Amino acid sequence: MDVAVFWVLAVLAVVGGVMVFRFDSMARATFSLLGSLLCVGGLVVLLGLDYLGIVIVLMMTIEMAIMAVFMVMYMMNPAGLMPMTMIHNKKGAAVVCGLVFALLAAGILLAPWPARRGKAPADPTMELGMSLMGPQMLTMMTLGMALFATIVATVVLATRRGRYDRFGDDLRARHADDPVRGGVGR
Amino acid sequence: MGERTSLWAVLVLPALLVGVALVTAGFDAVLAAGARRGRPGSLRETVARAVEPGRQVLRHLVQQPRRTRASDLPLARIGAGLLPVAAVLAAVVLPLGFRSVSDLPEGIVWFNAMEALAWAAVWLAGWGPNSTLSLIGGYRFLAQGLAYELPHMLAITTAALGAESLRVGEVVGAQAGLWFAVWMPVAFGIYLLSAMAMAFWGPFDQPAGRDVAGGAGAELSGADRVLFLGGRWLLLVVAAAFSVPLFLGGGHGPLLPGWAWTVLKTAAVLAFLVGVRRAIPTVRMERYLELAWVVLTPLAIVQALVVAVVVLNR
DSSP, rough: HHHHHEEEEHHHHHHHHHHHHHOHHHHHHHHHHHHHHHHHHHHHHHTTTTHHHHHHHHHHHHHHHHHHHHHHHHSSGGGSSSSSSSOOSSHHHHHHHHHOOOOOOOHHHHHHOOOOOOOOOOOOHHHHHHHHHSSSSSHHHHHHHHHHHHHHHHHHHHOOHHHHHHHHSSOOSSSOOOOOOOOSSS | OEEETTTTHHHHHHHHHHHHHHHHHHHHHHHHHHHTTTTTOOHHHHHHHHHHHHHHHHHHSOOOOOTTTTTOHHHHHHHHHHHHHHHHHTTTOBBBTEEEEETTTTTTHHHHHHHHHHHHHHHHHHHHOOOOOHHHHHHHHHHHHHHHHHHHHHHHHHHHHHHHHHHHHHHTTSSSSSSSSOOOOOHHHHHHHHHHHTTGGGOOGGGGGGTTTTTGGOOOHHHHHHHHHHHHHHHHHHHHHHHHHHSSSSOOOOSSSSHHHHHHHHHHHHHHHHHHHSSSSOOHHHHHHHHHIIIIIIHHHHHHHHHHHHHHHO
């Protein structure tokens, strides 16, 4: 049963991945990639890592839905509605892909895989949490702060309007002057 | 807590959900008719109104389907079909009393992941027909999703935190003494808000708003339309029903058996949500977006902090 599920999911994941480059529609390419990623999430569940697999499904669905919007929005042709292709620089891409594939395949075949030591934990979610949040807590906190600072910095750099535009030159305006009125009493 | 049921429950679950959704839709139709006339109708009229959603379903099924020009039919079909599927898959971890179809160890994350599929579904259904109004509806739903998802995740995480488990059965078990709604009222309120937003319902029905001719589902007809609009009702029912094990003590209660309490509480939440739609006008998304980020998210974080401190000191 597990073997059958593995092959079905694996084949679907690969087919979905290939179709990303075959479709000529932005929306189809995006959602074919989503389908492929959902199959990968299923494969991770199959490995016994339920939590990670379900989180992959959760994160990838939201991410691809948002990405579809952004890709359609920022396409050069009108709203991404013209036929398009995901393939650019065909020869260079083919060479790079071939090399990476050869490298990964060689790694799989040549690496001395260790035999399993010990048994799988009864609760992999708990173990995952402990290994991330136990000894690595400081790393996680630093990483989180760095990511958050990046997001804030990017928004600050990207936005054209600053606080002086919103609250006047002496920052004394009682109400922010925003082009879009917000939902908290402004 | 959280025993597994036998295999037949897999078949019963969708039928049960559809039944509850039809009853809720009937209730809503009766309320709508009453509001239009300003007085409650006679018994016969009420019954006629209550069976109206069922008749609508049949009418759509026999109707000649419309097609738009240059539509991406497969995507629209996937979108319309995915909505009820996502709702039913999310309901797999819903306990009726203390038994669910599958009490997954990560049930709460599973529920969240399946409702995320609705994001993709509504956008696809909006994009597929190659129509402006439905596309606007799809985009609005994503904007709405961005606004509700973060406070929503924090709210359901708070319930998991209170029970120290992601298993829905254990969350129910942890509420034997005191319902989570009592000592996590903020999380409960945010959950109810996002439950409506998830089913683009009540004040959050902008993705299917009248100003865009029904929005995301505007161009769907025939069986596609039944799947899409029915899926929306299913989402509402599932989201409302999930608040019962999360915050309202699941099947816990005096005298009655567990399943009866679940049904009663779910019915109460559903009636509340249906009533809210009548009482509160539609919120514009850019306004709710700011409210969600500036008010609801910090509130949800503070609520989670309070619960975390209580749990650590227990």
